[in-house]
Amino acid sequence: MGNGANSGGRTRNVVFRIKRCDGPGKPSRWEAFRVPVEPNANVISCLNWIAAHPVTMDGRPTTPVVWDSNCLEEVCGACTMVINGRVRQSCSCLIDEYAPNDGDTITLEPMSKFPVVRDLWVDRQRLFEGLKKVKAWAPIDGTYSLGDGPRESPAQQHVRYALSTCMSCGCCLEACPQYLKEEDASKWDTAFVGAAIISQARLFNEHPTGAILKDDRLDALLGVGGINDCGNAQNCVRVCPKDIPLTESIAAIGRAATIHGFKRFFRGA
């Protein structure tokens, strides 16, 4: 293709330094692999190659590196990992951009804010608990048909569409200085929920049907670990692969929380 580094169609070798871990609670270690890359290869295709040739650079046989992935087109979020120190999806991470020259190194680490299942595969369950905590859904289940949903203005759709593209990948949580790793699931309820959850709460608060649960969502977000735990570092918005305006969601929920807090204060709990 038009990439100068690949002119002549020669394959080049790229070194992958990978932070490995055999399972929860096990120590982690670094292993390096030399991988011949084709033009337009991505990190996942290289991991596939390593799985087929699990031998480290110094010739030691090892176990295949484990990772998580699904859609391979940056819409599911499963393959999120820390690449060269920065969190992103590995399926859309092109080797030609990251390692244009023979012998270049790419470093892969699992996300640091979630418990490691194995190697590059992490358990993002806390994220889903957060979605449950703020009831990030529109309640339409029942015993009878509710008929057509209410209409939404195009302007409203425009705002909500962007928020709806969140794939719960966890990038915004990984980069957030206020979001800390918490292995103990019993503490998730009071640990910071993070930008993705706040943004989803806004998505459903502004949904004409979802708005029924608005007070519940705000009650949850007013407590410890909610909206007030955000420190406005705004890393979240910088790393979100879907360009979701997370800081606007944070401010919008901040405004809703201000009003909700005043109401609660003067009306009583």
Place this chain on the structure above:
Amino acid sequence: MTDGQGFLQRHYHLLRRLHSLAGVVPIGAFMIIHLTTNSSVVWGALNGRAHIAESAAGRGIETFQHEVHFINNLPLLLLTEIGVLWLPIAFHAILGVAFALTGSNNVSRYGYQGNKRYALQRLTGYIGFLFIVYHVATLRWGWSFLTPAGTTWSHYYAASTLAAALKGAAGQWSVAGVIVSIGYFIGVSALVFHFANGLWTAAITWGLTISQAAQRRWGYVCSCVGAVLMLAGWSALAGFLFVADYDEAVQIEERMVEQMYGHEYLLELKEKFADRPEIGRSAVRQAATRPYPGPAPLIEE
């Protein structure tokens, strides 16, 4: 323990919002007044109503001293100080540290400007609080042993005692004075940044600025507020460090006391402050205590 956590959980939102509010009002508002007052030592040179002083620098001192007298004559001063300053600052600081401890620092990985400000906001909070404690302890609670020359603050001698508390005895530079002055420079700068940046994040916290454009616009406003306050703080500091003359300041201060409260009171005051340790090195004082050198020699034409 569980009770304390239950209290925190139940009133978390209120506590966080009071913390945010306290930073703007009263603490931030007070800082604006305080830096404006103190910088009057410089811009007071333009004060046409200053009439006791004879030089431009002196007019600055007079203006500053005038403001200090005004503040110290406010009714219920101590009560106001405790209720409007000390308690809110303690509240803001204690909660601030508790909240800061819930975060982490990843600037080395994500070196975005916003992230740097986030880290700086916490750092300046720590620095600023230490500075405030030192500042108030030495110049308000009279912990004079912490000043370079053991200076005790007196609001009747505000300009001169301040210069001495910054630089050293009689407003002459000393090594300790250099350290204290640099400390003041860092402390004031940290607090101004903390306030300006806090003003910016408070607007997000309360949901005043929502869109990124609004946040950017408010960012310009906060930067201007910060720049003006920074200028006020630095000019005040420069005024006391480099412009104000110690002996001139003492003379102006004494004349102002005489004018306001009469000659008797001034004598009483001088008695009380006669052996201020830092005044010993004052040129005027030294000249006054030196033995009479005899008549000046005649100059032959």
